[in-house]
Amino acid sequence: MRKIMSKKGQVQTIAPAILSLVFAAIVLVFGLVISQALRDTQTSGTEAYDAANKTIVGLGTFADFWEIIVLAIVITVVIGLLLVVFGGSRRR
Amino acid sequence: MSKRGQVQTIAPAILALVFAAILLVFGLVITQALRDTQDASVTSSVANETTLQWTSGVNQTMDKATGECGFGAIGTSPVVYNATGEVIIVAANYTMFADGNMINLTNGPYSNFTWQVSYDYTWGDQACVAGNKTVIGLGTFADFWEIIVLAIVITVVIGLLLVVFGGSRRR
Numbered sequence: 616m617r618k619i620m621s622k623k624g625q626v627q628t629i630a631p632a633i634l635s636l637v638f639a640a641i642v643l644v645f646g647l648v649i650s651q652a653l654r655d656t657q658t659s660g661t662e663a664y665d666a667a668n669k670t671i672v673g674l675g676t677f678a679d680f681w682e683i684i685v686l687a688i689v690i691t692v693v694i695g696l697l698l699v700v701f702g703g704s705r706r707r
Numbered sequence: 708m709s710k711r712g713q714v715q716t717i718a719p720a721i722l723a724l725v726f727a728a729i730l731l732v733f734g735l736v737i738t739q740a741l742r743d744t745q746d747a748s749v750t751s752s753v754a755n756e757t758t759l760q761w762t763s764g765v766n767q768t769m770d771k772a773t774g775e776c777g778f779g780a781i782g783t784s785p786v787v788y789n790a791t792g793e794v795i796i797v798a799a800n801y802t803m804f805a806d807g808n809m810i811n812l813t814n815g816p817y818s819n820f821t822w823q824v825s826y827d828y829t830w831g832d833q834a835c836v837a838g839n840k841t842v843i844g845l846g847t848f849a850d851f852w853e854i855i856v857l858a859i860v861i862t863v864v865i866g867l868l869l870v871v872f873g874g875s876r877r878r
Contacts, residue, residue, distance in 0.1 A: 626720040626859060629727040633848065637734025640841045644741045647834040655749065668833070675837030681844020689851040696858040700865045 625695045632688045640681070647674055714867070720859045728852070735845055742838030745831035747779020755792065755823040763814045769826065772807020776839050777831020780805040785826035792823050 654667035751771075758767050769781055783803045787796040800813035803826065811818070831838075 625862075626716075627723045629855065630723050630730060633727045633730045633734070636845060636848070637730055637738075640734060640738050640845050641741065644738050644834070644838040644841055647837050648741060648745060651745065651749070651832055651834040671833040671837075675833050675840075678837040678840035678844060681841055682847045685844065685848045685851070689848070689854065693851075693854055693858040696862045700862050700869070 625692060625699060628695070629688075629692055632692070636681075636684065636688070643674070643677055647671060650674065714863070716866075717859075717863055720863075724852075724855065724859070731845070731848055735842060738838065738845065739842050742831070742835055742842060743777070745835040745838065746777035747829040747831070748777070748835075749832040750827055750829050751832075752825070752827050754825045755788070756825070757790075758809070758822045758824060760819055760821050761811045762818050763811050766808050766810050769807040769809060769824065769828075771826075771828045771830070775828070775830040777835035778807075779829035781807045782827035785809075785824050787825075788823040789817055790821045790823070796822060 650667065650671050654664060654671060657664040657667060753769070753771055756770055761767060772778060772781055781803065783805055784798070785803050787798075787801060788794065789796060796813075796817055800815070800817060801809055801811055803809045807828070809824065
């Protein structure tokens with residue numbers, strides 16, 4: 616009935632999760648590199664430079680949350696695995 | 708669920724783990740390489756950094772040479788003033804190296820005082836800082852492999868035990 620509650624299914628969510636994480640990380644850093652290169656085409660102190668700099672700093676704050684995201688994935692996988700075994704007897 | 712079925716979940720689990728581990732390390736390598744492209748890409752300036760009190764022959768490292776992400780080099784022609792900022796100290800009294808080290812060459816009136824140093828330096832700027840945080844953040848996943856492995860082992864072992872000893876409860 617509930618396909619997600621299989622051990623195989625639980626463990627196999629790790630690889631896609633890490634793939635998504637890695638892809639997101641690469642996109643983020645690549646985006647920051649490009650944004651910074653674009654910013655540097657402008658003269659320091661101009662509106663465009665300041666706005667671009669704020670954008671880079673704002674985007675960069677995403678990088679503060681990787682630990683929380685990683686923790687959420689790990690908790691999901693581990694708790695999910697344990698629920699398969701210890702929560703299995705409650706099925707009706 | 709059969710005993711054989713329980714044990715056979717180990718191989719796919721390990722395969723998934725290994726695949727995930729390779730993905731993680733590969734991602735970290737790529738992200739780090741991307742971050743490193745920004746090293747020394749941006750020039751910034753420091754105005755009036757105060758040194759420690761120092762004497763002739765003593766070396767000091769400028770602040771930006773130690774803590775900045777993607778630090779490249781410091782300009783070797785800084786502008787140096789005495790402690791009060793009133794008198795410029797000419798270049799013959801010091802040598803600034805590109806790695807951020809500065810050596811005091813004078814035993815004159817500027818010895819045993821702080822100096823105010825203004826200089827340019829290159830670093831990686833915000834892209835490097837955020838890239839570094841991303842590498843470190845992704846890297847924290849590596850702290851949890853033991854827990855994940857433990858959860859898999861617990862699942863397999865408890866599952867096996869339940870198959871053997873919990874079999875009589877089936878309706």
